Amino acid sequence: MARVVVIGGGFGGLASAARLAKLGHEVTLIEQERTLGGALTTIEKDGFRWDAGPTSTLLPAVIRDFFRKSGRAAEKEIDLVPLEPVAQHRFADETVLDLPGGSRAAQLDAIESALGRGAGARWVSYVDDFAEVWEALRKDWFERPWSPEHAPKQTRALLETRLTLQKLVAKEFKDSRLRDLALHATRFEGHDPRNVPAWVGVWSYVEQNFGAWTLPGGMGQLTGVLAERLATRGVTVTTSTTATDLVVEAGRVVAVSTTAGDLAADVVVVAIDPRRLPALADQVARTMPVIPPVMCHMGIVGEVPDLPHEVVIHGDPCLVLRTNGTAPDGAHAWTVLGRGRLAEDIVTALQRSGIRVRDQVEVRIDRSPRELVADWNGSPSGVLWQGRGTVRHRMGTTSPIAGVYLAGAHTTPGAGLPSVGLSAALVAQVVGPA
Ligand SMILES: Cc1cc2nc3c(=O)[nH]c(=O)nc-3n(C[C@H](O)[C@H](O)[C@H](O)COP(=O)(O)OP(=O)(O)OC[C@H]3O[C@@H](n4cnc5c(N)ncnc54)[C@H](O)[C@@H]3O)c2cc1C
Incomplete structure (x- = not known):
């Protein structure tokens, strides 16, 4: 059994802590704020309640897998429901498109009738091209810690491509509404599509195939359920405590320095922007955080x-x-x-x-x-795309310091609830059972 310290009580930290505790480790989670959740929280005023950050998620399988692997099936704890439509798109020419999720045929029909004949077919053909990309990324990027050594040549070529999302979309579509549809998620997450590799468009495929899902009453409720899961699994949660650095001896982490003193650790999961910890800051000197909206x-x-x-x-x-x-x-x-x-x-x-x-x-x-x-003591939107090199400049699941692993929006596979949930699964996979 390892003494594990998880830094950060956002979705990435909570999911890592619960998984590692279920694997039999002695886990302590430290959070700078008085409350848990990071961006995954709610805000209340005068009887109104809003999600502070995420309101839905793609890839519900990530949340279901988390619940299964940390103790109890999701269906017993939360009510994940599909969003229909996923979103209504209103374009500059006043066209309105209610975009369905989870079905190629439904997207084809909806786009065909809202944007005109041929538009639906062009859209599904664009999305179809990501099927192979999804298969490659699922195996080598989302479901096991990325390393150029283990990945097949095709996946390495995919991740190293010079083709940007902007160029791909410009080539695929003459209709500016289809271009907006294809680029919207990336732009809205705060990136310039000229700096984003083409494969990131795979999220259109994910949305089309698996839909978008939410919790009636707000996604922020997930944090309460996760906090209960930590209590059940015996995780020690210390709020109002800031991690200030890692204590490293002979290349291995031995403790986390915090505003409440040093916490001894065999394993540390950094689920915050690593630029905040001097021991890791040099590793991510070439990254920039995304500015939230x-x-x-x-x-x-x-x-x-x-x-x-x-x-x-x-x-x-x-x-x-x-x-x-x-x-x-x-x-x-x-x-x-x-x-x-x-x-x-x-x-x-x-x-x-x-x-x-x-x-x-x-x-x-x-x-x-x-x-x-x-x-939020950092940006929950993770690392800004600055070209294909960002894959290398952002940290992965492991680090050069023995015993230090990374989860959350600032690490591979990236920001957003699905990727952050997967990052916690990857950490659990690498650390393994006690
Ligand atoms: C406005 C907005 C809307 C979004 N909408 C969606 C959406 O609809 N769907 C979706 O999938 N994604 C959405 N996202 C993205 C998603 O919310 C985030 O990627 C995800 O919640 C990040 O989780 P995290 O744990 O990595 O980081 P965070 O949520 O940022 O959590 C990090 C935690 O670590 C704590 N911390 C930081 N530094 C320290 C330290 N030194 N010591 C101790 N604790 C520390 C912070 O206080 C915080 O609680 C949205 C993001 C934003 C900003």
Whole structure:
């Protein structure tokens, strides 16, 4: 049995701690804030409740696998439901597309009828091309710790490609709406598609094949369930404590320095931005964090348009409206996120886009990117793509320091709940049973 210290109580840290405890290790998790969850939390005010960060997830199998491997099946603890549609896309020419998830045929039909004849066929043909990419990445990138040594030549070539997502999409589509559809997720996560390798488009394939899923009442509830799982598994949780560095002797970690003193450790899981720990900072000197979007949580009274869970308003700025908050009777809890040229108040920008609720907003909480990074002690959106080299410059599951492993948005395979959940599974795989 190893003494494991997990640094960071976001989804990455919580999932790693629960898995390692189930494998029989003695686990302590330390979190800088008073509460757990990182971005995976809820915000409440005057009877309104919003997800602070994620509101849905792709690849629900990751969450199901976590529950199975850490003690109890997901169905016994949470109610994961598919989102239908995955999102409504509103384009600059006022076309509206309700994009279904989990079905190639449904996407073909919906795009064909919203964007015109031939558009659906072009879209599914683009997505089909990612089938092989998905198979390769699943085996060598998502389900085992990435290393160029173990991967077949084709996967190495895929990850090293010079083809960017921007170029691929420009080549595939003349229709700017299809281009926006293909580039939206990457752009909205804060990346410039000119710096993103083409294979990252695989998420369109994942969305089409496995759908997007949510928890009625908010994704943030997952943190409460995970915290219970840690308690059941006997994990010691220490909040309001900051990890300041790793103590390394003869190339092996022996402790974590914290604001409450040193914690002895045989194994350390770093589930935060490694740039925060001097012992690892040099390893990631060439990375930059992604800046989160501008956010505004709104408590709205009176009649509102009937909108799906997520509405994407393409353009510059690009706005994403998430309608899944919980509110008192007759009211609505929505969140609007913005990226790009936001030269005016975000609720005014939403009004201008045709969703006119500005005068009904009774409660609002504005959160700037700077405030989000300060509140979360780093960016939950992970590492910025700066070209294909980012695969090498970002850290993987293992580190050059014996006993130190990495999970969370800043490591391979990347940000977002599916990748972060997989990073915890990879750590458990490498550390192994006690
Ligand atoms: C606005 C927004 C919306 C999003 N929406 C979605 C979505 O809909 N679907 C999706 O899949 N993904 C979404 N994401 C991405 C997803 O939320 C994150 O990638 C994921 O939650 C990151 O988890 P994490 O554990 O790596 O990091 P975090 O959630 O950032 O957690 C890190 C934790 O570590 C703590 N910490 C930091 N430094 C220290 C230290 N030195 N010592 C101790 N503790 C420390 C922090 O306080 C924090 O609690 C969204 C992200 C944002 C910002």
